[in-house]
Amino acid sequence: MGILTVERKLLEKNDIVAQELRGLFTSSGMFVLNMVSSPGSGKTSLVEATIKALQRRVRIGVIEGDVQTDLDARRIDALNVPVVQIVTHGACHLEAPLVRDAYRQLADAKLDILIIENVGNLVCPAAYDLGESLKVVVASTTEGDDKPLKYPAMFRHARVLIINKVDLIPYVQCSLETLRANALAINPSLVIFETSCTTSQGITAWCDWIVSEAASHATVG
Amino acid sequence: MGILTVERKLLEKNDIVAQELRGLFTSSGMFVLNMVSSPGSGKTSLVEATIKALQRRVRIGVIEGDVQTDLDARRIDALNVPVVQIVTHGACHLEAPLVRDAYRQLADAKLDILIIENVGNLVCPAAYDLGESLKVVVASTTEGDDKPLKYPAMFRHARVLIINKVDLIPYVQCSLETLRANALAINPSLVIFETSCTTSQGITAWCDWIVSEAASHATVG
Numbered sequence: 115m116g117i118l119t120v121e122r123k124l125l126e127k128n129d130i131v132a133q134e135l136r137g138l139f140t141s142s143g144m145f146v147l148n149m150v151s152s153p154g155s156g157k158t159s160l161v162e163a164t165i166k167a168l169q170r171r172v173r174i175g176v177i178e179g180d181v182q183t184d185l186d187a188r189r190i191d192a193l194n195v196p197v198v199q200i201v202t203h204g205a206c207h208l209e210a211p212l213v214r215d216a217y218r219q220l221a222d223a224k225l226d227i228l229i230i231e232n233v234g235n236l237v238c239p240a241a242y243d244l245g246e247s248l249k250v251v252v253a254s255t256t257e258g259d260d261k262p263l264k265y266p267a268m269f270r271h272a273r274v275l276i277i278n279k280v281d282l283i284p285y286v287q288c289s290l291e292t293l294r295a296n297a298l299a300i301n302p303s304l305v306i307f308e309t310s311c312t313t314s315q316g317i318t319a320w321c322d323w324i325v326s327e328a329a330s331h332a333t334v335g
Numbered sequence: 336m337g338i339l340t341v342e343r344k345l346l347e348k349n350d351i352v353a354q355e356l357r358g359l360f361t362s363s364g365m366f367v368l369n370m371v372s373s374p375g376s377g378k379t380s381l382v383e384a385t386i387k388a389l390q391r392r393v394r395i396g397v398i399e400g401d402v403q404t405d406l407d408a409r410r411i412d413a414l415n416v417p418v419v420q421i422v423t424h425g426a427c428h429l430e431a432p433l434v435r436d437a438y439r440q441l442a443d444a445k446l447d448i449l450i451i452e453n454v455g456n457l458v459c460p461a462a463y464d465l466g467e468s469l470k471v472v473v474a475s476t477t478e479g480d481d482k483p484l485k486y487p488a489m490f491r492h493a494r495v496l497i498i499n500k501v502d503l504i505p506y507v508q509c510s511l512e513t514l515r516a517n518a519l520a521i522n523p524s525l526v527i528f529e530t531s532c533t534t535s536q537g538i539t540a541w542c543d544w545i546v547s548e549a550a551s552h553a554t555v556g
Binding site for chain 2: 152153154180181182183185186204206233234235236237238254256257258260261263264265266267279281282285286
């Protein structure tokens with residue numbers, strides 16, 4: 115009982131800060147994506163491709179979350195957009211207070227779109243609200259088509275599923291049809307994109323969707 | 336402070352049961368592998384290939400750990416070896432008490448080798464001893480070559496690294512040389528195998544190594 119109480123208090127504290135962040139993000143008209151996935155699904159490559167496609171149309175910035183190293187932040191910094199690296203030093207997910215601290219360093223940038231790249235972990239980040247507008251779960255074709263069934267919480271909490279590395283379909287055991295059906299069985303309202311950062315397939319459709327959603331979000335906000 | 340205390344107590348309780356399990360495993364002369372990786376690295380396919388290669392030479396059984404579903408246990412059951420599925424219902428790693436409960440169902444099988452397939456998660460399972468003889472971390476070439484640097488705890492705790500899906504090297508951005516160097520920078524004593532369950536590359540070397548280690552383990556035990 116003691117353990118459950120502490121876990122509940124941790125989540126409650128996270129949720130209070132997440133609501134504060136959501137208010138901050140909404141009042142500044144910023145559209146915030148919390149990108150989650152397994153390690154190695156290609157999240158950082160997708161963020162790079164998204165920045166390249168959008169940085170002339172909107173002000174975009176990134177918060178990178180990693181267990182260790184600032185390798186990902188350096189990749190983003192090379193594209194000349196504002197970026198802050200959070201190193202969790204072993205922790206398996208980002209929490210709202212860490213994101214609040216990181217966001218303070220970005221507040222002057224007056225961003226239209228903020229991408230939070232979470233720690234690579236298909237389990238734990240599902241439980242932590244970061245005040246985002248929506249969660250985007252990235253699943254690589256190389257992970258197979260059964261992951262929505264085996265890790266349902268992440269797919270249930272996401273608004274968008276990006277099926278990445280579709281260029282590898284000929285070489286891996288993954289049916290796009292089965293993957294889509296499994297994901298929609300868990301969450302029927304998922305918006306699904308199919309992308310490849312190697313061939314650029316699907317990147318334009320994904321980026322146009324972000325811009326359109328960000329515009330309606332700003333209007334509603 | 337209260338939270339840290341609870342976490343320490345959880346780990347202490349796990350370690351006490353893990354030591355009990357280690358005693359049980361050692362006294363029965365059983366060699367126990369705790370297989371850890373990201374979701375979709377091909378752990379279950381590797382376990383299937385390992386069983387097919389070894390089941391005529393040794394008595395082998397499996398404990399499957401998953402957040403949800405018994406899909407993996409059904410795959411193993413089709414090979415006619417003893418298997419028990421642990422469903423964690425959301426928890427991100429296996430703990431020793433769960434493994435103890437599962438092992439009770441396997442104790443009559445008089446196994447030589449037990450494979451514990453952990454939840455797909457490259458962060459949390461690193462901290463939980465399950466009484467295993469050694470941890471095997473599986474990294475797929477599709478995850479890129481930087482994962483040992485970004486998720487160091489798992490590579491530090493492992494005795495063996497299996498670089499899986501080497502047949503996909505021509506199609507992905509991953510240098511085997513860099514991946515090996517990054518892994519050995521974190522843990523210089525890692526034993527490394529390169530495998531593909533599609534072409535069967537490396538499976539014989541890996542399985543011969545298990546049999547050899549299991550034999551010396553039984554002698555020492």
